[in-house]
Amino acid sequence: MALRGRAHVVGDHVDTDIIIPARYLVTTDPAELARYVFEDLDPALRSRIAPGDVLVAGENFGQGSSREHAPLAIKGAGISCIVAASFARIFYRNAFNVGLPVVECREARGRVADGDELEVDLSAGTIRNLTRQETYTGTPVPEFMQRLLAAGGLVGYVRAELARRRA
Amino acid sequence: MGMTITEKILAAHVGAPSVRPGDLIDCPVDFAFANDITAPLAIQEFQKMGVDRVFDPDRVAFVLDHYVPNKDIASAQQCKVTREFVASHGLPHFFDVGRAGIAHVLLAELGYVVPGDVFIGADSHTCNHGALGAFATGVGSSDLAAALALGRLWLRVPETIRIVFRGRPRRWVTGKDLVLTVIGDIGVDGARYAALEFAGDTLAHLTMDERFSVTNMAVEAGAKNGIMEPDETTLAWVRPRARRPFTVYRSDPDAAYADVREYDAAALDPVVAAPSSPGNVVSVREAAGVRVDQCFIGTCTNGRLEDLRVAARILAGRRVHPSTRLLVIPATPAIYRQALEEGLLQIFLDAGAAVSTSTCGPCIGGHMGVLADGEVCVSTSSRNFVGRMGHRGSRVYLSNAAVAAAAAVAGRLVHPDEVVGETAAV
Numbered sequence: 041m042a043l044r045g046r047a048h049v050v051g052d053h054v055d056t057d058i059i060i061p062a063r064y065l066v067t068t069d070p071a072e073l074a075r076y077v078f079e080d081l082d083p084a085l086r087s088r089i090a091p092g093d094v095l096v097a098g099e100n101f102g103q104g105s106s107r108e109h110a111p112l113a114i115k116g117a118g119i120s121c122i123v124a125a126s127f128a129r130i131f132y133r134n135a136f137n138v139g140l141p142v143v144e145c146r147e148a149r150g151r152v153a154d155g156d157e158l159e160v161d162l163s164a165g166t167i168r169n170l171t172r173q174e175t176y177t178g179t180p181v182p183e184f185m186q187r188l189l190a191a192g193g194l195v196g197y198v199r200a201e202l203a204r205r206r207a
Numbered sequence: 208m209g210m211t212i213t214e215k216i217l218a219a220h221v222g223a224p225s226v227r228p229g230d231l232i233d234c235p236v237d238f239a240f241a242n243d244i245t246a247p248l249a250i251q252e253f254q255k256m257g258v259d260r261v262f263d264p265d266r267v268a269f270v271l272d273h274y275v276p277n278k279d280i281a282s283a284q285q286c287k288v289t290r291e292f293v294a295s296h297g298l299p300h301f302f303d304v305g306r307a308g309i310a311h312v313l314l315a316e317l318g319y320v321v322p323g324d325v326f327i328g329a330d331s332h333t334c335n336h337g338a339l340g341a342f343a344t345g346v347g348s349s350d351l352a353a354a355l356a357l358g359r360l361w362l363r364v365p366e367t368i369r370i371v372f373r374g375r376p377r378r379w380v381t382g383k384d385l386v387l388t389v390i391g392d393i394g395v396d397g398a399r400y401a402a403l404e405f406a407g408d409t410l411a412h413l414t415m416d417e418r419f420s421v422t423n424m425a426v427e428a429g430a431k432n433g434i435m436e437p438d439e440t441t442l443a444w445v446r447p448r449a450r451r452p453f454t455v456y457r458s459d460p461d462a463a464y465a466d467v468r469e470y471d472a473a474a475l476d477p478v479v480a481a482p483s484s485p486g487n488v489v490s491v492r493e494a495a496g497v498r499v500d501q502c503f504i505g506t507c508t509n510g511r512l513e514d515l516r517v518a519a520r521i522l523a524g525r526r527v528h529p530s531t532r533l534l535v536i537p538a539t540p541a542i543y544r545q546a547l548e549e550g551l552l553q554i555f556l557d558a559g560a561a562v563s564t565s566t567c568g569p570c571i572g573g574h575m576g577v578l579a580d581g582e583v584c585v586s587t588s589s590r591n592f593v594g595r596m597g598h599r600g601s602r603v604y605l606s607n608a609a610v611a612a613a614a615a616v617a618g619r620l621v622h623p624d625e626v627v628g629e630t631a632a633v
Contacts, residue, residue, distance in 0.1 A: 053395060053396070053484065055590075055592045055593075057571075057572075057590070057592040057593070057594060057595050058592060058593055058594065061572065061594050062244075062273075062571035062572050062573050062595075063572055063573060063577075065244045065273075065573075066274070066279070066281035066282050066284075066285055067281065067285075068247055068248045068251060080593055080594040080599040081593075099396060100395060100396040100399065100429065103395055103396065103429065104331065104590060104592060105331050105571075106245065106329055106330055106331040106333075106345045106346060106347050107244065107245065107347075108245070108248055108347035108348040108349060109244075109248070126396065126399065128396070128399065128429055129399060129400050129429060129431055130331055130345055130346065130347060130426075133346065133347060133350060134347035134349070134350075137347055137349035137350060138349060184231060184361070193349065194252070194349040194350065194352070194353055195252050195255045195256055195349065195352070197353075198256045198352075198353050198356055198357065199255075199256055199257055201357070202256070202257065202258065202356070202357075
């Protein structure tokens with residue numbers, strides 16, 4: 041599965057409070073949450089995101105809270121995939137559970153610039169930078185996570201599991 | 208090869224003789240809970256899963272703790288979703304304002320978590336419960352929904368990092384200082400995906416309240432769970448509370464660790480985590496002098512009775528500095544009541560502090576103590592990210608309760624000795 045979009049680059053240790061501050065956690069609507077995504081980091085970032093774009097980050101992306109509102113806000117803004125050097129544990133789970141793919145890739149960090157055109161291959165874990173004619177090797181998305189994505193997230197996966205049990 | 212306490216709990220739950228780090232397991236869950244922020248999303252996802260009942264109503268709790276008493280119409284609507292779900296499913300373990308406290312403190316206090324449990328919560332500080340020798344981990348709303356539906360959750364068995372503390376901590380040095388020291392050392396991702404196992408002779412000098420502060424903040428180093436082997440102190444605390452039979456697990460002497468690190472607890476001074484990372488840890492003496500607008504004593508990390516007692520020792524007979532505000536929020540109604548009976552609340556009120564009903568309060572910048580641009584807060588909470596407690600231009604120092612109380616009196620960051628006198632008996 042390949043995804044293609046323009047890159048938006050953020051740094052290391054981007055936390056869940058800066059992705060979506062707690063003052064906005066009074067809704068579960070991704071479109072509403074997306075209005076405030078990254079507001080305390082760069083209030084203009086949201087307006088630069090086009091549907092399908094790719095977020096590129098440094099180490100430990102999504103550290104902090106278990107708020108699933110964080111990946112929902114990013115997904116709601118139109119981001120198709122996050123490429124980061126590493127992800128915080130709960131965020132990593134939450135992203136796949138809401139159907140937002142994420143790829144671990146250290147090589148992309150520092151090489152990708154804002155606006156670069158990227159093509160991400162989830163099963164291979166590779167990122168092609170079409171603007172710079174470079175390819176970065178990351179970690180392939182584990183098969184179990186790919187199954188979650190194929191089911192549309194954890195809800196679809198559990199529905200299928202329950203159907204299997206009833207059969 | 209032996210197993211760690213974390214591996215033993217997980218192996219026992221899946222009925223396997225052993226599990227190894229990296230294994231993916233489909234694990235039965237002993238107990239699951241959500242709060243007022245994470246529950247509405249979990250309920251929505253649960254309903255989409257096409258299930259008509261939760262797996263076991265006696266093993267599920269909902270605790271309204273972040274935005275209660277409801278701060279605005281949106282949060283009132285949000286809490287109503289949970290109230291209606293609980294009512295329609297006839298769920299017995301529901302905690303609403305007045306009877307609620309901060310979930311992590313409340314559920315442990317009421318015996319909902321016991322040693323040997325696999326305990327999950329839709330709140331990152333669920334790792335708090337590892338102080339009881341349980342495997343406890345924070346998850347998102349979808350994971351919580353799946354656990355409500357199936358009574359199980361897929362988990363990756365974590366590697367374990369063993370943290371050994373040696374020696375008796377000096378006056379004013381608490382569990383909070385120990386865990387902040389570790390996070391400052393290994394970094395906010397130093398234990399990513401791993402279990403943080405805390406050990407060493409120092410633990411015997413820590414009250415249960417302090418031990419909870421230690422495991423509570425394991426997630427700030429990126430850990431999946433923080434855990435301690437139960438000892439006599441643990442069992443004396445658990446026995447009168449436990450709602451279920453429990454099993455005590457301990458790590459084998461030949462268990463395999465990803466890393467073992469030792470700390471000389473006797474050599475530590477109180478520390479603070481300076482803005483804007485829990486890993487930005489310095490001695491309180493290095494940070495001394497920073498002007499403080501607000502101090503906050505509360506939260507799932509340090510809103511327990513011991514914290515209130517320590518703060519009261521410093522505040523007794525003293526006044527909060529005229530240019531500083533002090534907020535004190537006991538973590539549960541039982542702690543509030545005990546603090547009342549011991550005269551602690553009187554000391555806080557006499558000092559000029561605001562004392563509030565049990566809630567997470569300003570910890571997440573939701574309500575009750577939100578900071579303005581440029582303001583500085585010394586907080587006993589667990590996170591000091593940019594904008595965490597209000598305006599993105601505000602700054603938060605994380606500390607223990609003694610340091611927060613001393614800062615409230617001085618109007619600036621100080622070592623507690625400077626406020627009470629180095630020779631004063633405490």
